Amino acid sequence: xxxxxxxxxxxxxxxxxxxxxxxxxxxxxxxxxxxxxxxxxxxxxxxxxxxxxxxxxxxxxxxxxxxxxxxxxxxxxxxxxxxxxxxxxxxxxxxxxxxxxxxxxxxxxxxxxxxxxxxxxxxxxxxxxxxxxxxxxxxxxxxxxxxxxxxxxxxxxxxxxxxxxxxxxxxxxxxxxxxxxxxxxxxxxxxxxxxxxxxxxxxxxxxxxxxxxxxxxxxxxxxxxxxxxxxxxxxxxxxxxxxxxxxxxxxxxxxxxxxxxxxxxxxxxxxxxxxxxxxxxxxxxxxxxxxxxxxxxxxxxxxxxxxxxxxxxxxxxxxxxxxxxxxxxxxxxxxxxxxxxxxxxxxxxxxxxxxxxxxxxxxxxxxxxxxxxxxxxxxxxxxxxxxxxxxxxxxxxxxxxxxxxxxxxxxxxxxxxxxxxxxxxxxxxxxxxxxxxxx
Ligand SMILES: Cc1cc2nc3c(=O)[nH]c(=O)nc-3n(C[C@H](O)[C@H](O)[C@H](O)COP(=O)(O)O)c2cc1C
Numbered sequence: 001x002x003x004x005x006x007x008x009x010x011x012x013x014x015x016x017x018x019x020x021x022x023x024x025x026x027x028x029x030x031x032x033x034x035x036x037x038x039x040x041x042x043x044x045x046x047x048x049x050x051x052x053x054x055x056x057x058x059x060x061x062x063x064x065x066x067x068x069x070x071x072x073x074x075x076x077x078x079x080x081x082x083x084x085x086x087x088x089x090x091x092x093x094x095x096x097x098x099x100x101x102x103x104x105x106x107x108x109x110x111x112x113x114x115x116x117x118x119x120x121x122x123x124x125x126x127x128x129x130x131x132x133x134x135x136x137x138x139x140x141x142x143x144x145x146x147x148x149x150x151x152x153x154x155x156x157x158x159x160x161x162x163x164x165x166x167x168x169x170x171x172x173x174x175x176x177x178x179x180x181x182x183x184x185x186x187x188x189x190x191x192x193x194x195x196x197x198x199x200x201x202x203x204x205x206x207x208x209x210x211x212x213x214x215x216x217x218x219x220x221x222x223x224x225x226x227x228x229x230x231x232x233x234x235x236x237x238x239x240x241x242x243x244x245x246x247x248x249x250x251x252x253x254x255x256x257x258x259x260x261x262x263x264x265x266x267x268x269x270x271x272x273x274x275x276x277x278x279x280x281x282x283x284x285x286x287x288x289x290x291x292x293x294x295x296x297x298x299x300x301x302x303x304x305x306x307x308x309x310x311x312x313x314x315x316x317x318x319x320x321x322x323x324x325x326x327x328x329x330x331x332x333x334x335x336x337x338x339x340x341x342x343x344x345x346x347x348x349x350x351x352x353x354x355x356x357x358x359x360x361x362x363x364x365x366x367x368x369x370x371x372x373x374x375x376x377x378x379x380x381x382x383x384x385x386x387x388x389x390x391x392x393x394x395x396x397x398x399x400x401x402x403x404x405x406x407x408x409x410x411x412x413x414x415x416x417x418x419x420x421x422x423x424x425x426x427x428x429x430x431x432x433x434x435x436x437x438x439x
Pocket of ligand 1: 054055056057128129131132133220221224238388
């Protein structure tokens with residue numbers, strides 16, 4: 001069968017662009033307005049998206065108050081509360097949530113995802129993160145954030161425990177025989193009794209096995225241990241490559257590691273985050289983006305640019321070209337990328353700062369046709385199995401994608417016209433995992 005794309009929607013915050021809430025016609029309160037979130041989920045479902053993804057952070061983001069006070073991206077609903085409510089007003093779309101292996105317990109996480117999977121009829125996915133924001137530590141009674149390698153070690157064991165807990169009952173354990181009075185067969189219940197280096201969990205889980213067996217496992221770590229965790233455990237990877245070359249390298253690396261781990265490479269879908277701005281013409285799309293970027297306040301934009309350059313840029317002429325600055329010990333690749341962008345697009349300091357402070361990741365800016373061309377190329381060249389779509393502003397940016405880009409992709413046979421199955425695993429073409437304790 002010809003390859004086709006998978007699309008998930010990055011919905012926490014509803015747009016990652018820090019100026020989104022100021023765009024003309026945008027719903028400024030969308031992160032906390034359930035009626036808006038419900039309409040977004042229903043529109044995404046009508047467009048046959050694979051999943052609605054609620055990222056999560058356990059602290060307001062670690063940026064300066066100057067930047068923080070101007071951004072809508074730092075506050076949003078707790079994912080399970082929102083996704084449970086959305087499960088009741090949607091039927092097919094997957095519901096993915098982030099949950100942290102550093103600041104949570106496996107028993108809690110296993111219960112929440114098992115519950116969401118039952119409530120939604122098999123549509124839950126868990127984005128396993130180890131939490132990168134060190135400020136989270138102080139919200140959970142710790143002075144220090146655990147070290148990176150240590151966090152990933154716990155994450156790996158955590159995955160074994162959570163999936164083991166989901167397997168606590170055989171699929172047919174609950175016989176509910178009203179005649180004999182037997183509710184479940186104890187022969188079909190497994191007590192995990194896990195005692196490892198990091199975790200100690202007895203079990204069993206007090207919830208029947210999820211509809212999907214296990215909710216879909218997502219991973220978004222990009223580091224060496226992050227990629228390894230993905231290769232061993234993940235069924236979907238969210239990532240943030242800057243361009244197609246970087247994406248191909250990451251794709252080959254993760255799929256190669258999967259083979260080494262004895263897994264089928266088709267059982268993992270790699271979905272880079274892509275910021276999509278559409279217009280009737282490429283020029284119009286670029287103008288929309290420029291307008292959006294111009295809504296990023298200069299003070300916060302220049303603060304972000306200074307960090308990226310490793311050099312205080314607050315004294316630069318905002319309307320002049322970027323002056324020469326010496327290379328520093330800060331991120332070398334990030335700095336090089338900025339210099340290239342400033343040079344290629346002839347951006348002033350202000351435009352560069354606002355571009356960077358708005359949304360600095362991979363962007364497809366053009367007409368439905370040009371963006372579909374790019375997506376098709378990424379799919380064909382094994383740079384992606386689909387995308388995690390980041391909207392520029394809502395509702396218009398989401399409507400453009402669902403009403404203009406999706407039909408273009410469908411017309412090319414690159415995206416489903418209808419859901420073929422009922423569960424998120426079926427949307428992704430992933431097998432239902434066998435229960436490790438019961439055949
Ligand atoms: C598309 C995408 C979504 C992410 N979502 C979250 C999230 O919801 N919560 C979180 O703490 N980190 C999130 N991250 C960050 C990753 O979990 C990870 O910390 C980051 O990519 C750095 O990789 P590393 O932890 O392997 O060093 C996300 C990353 C990407 C690319």
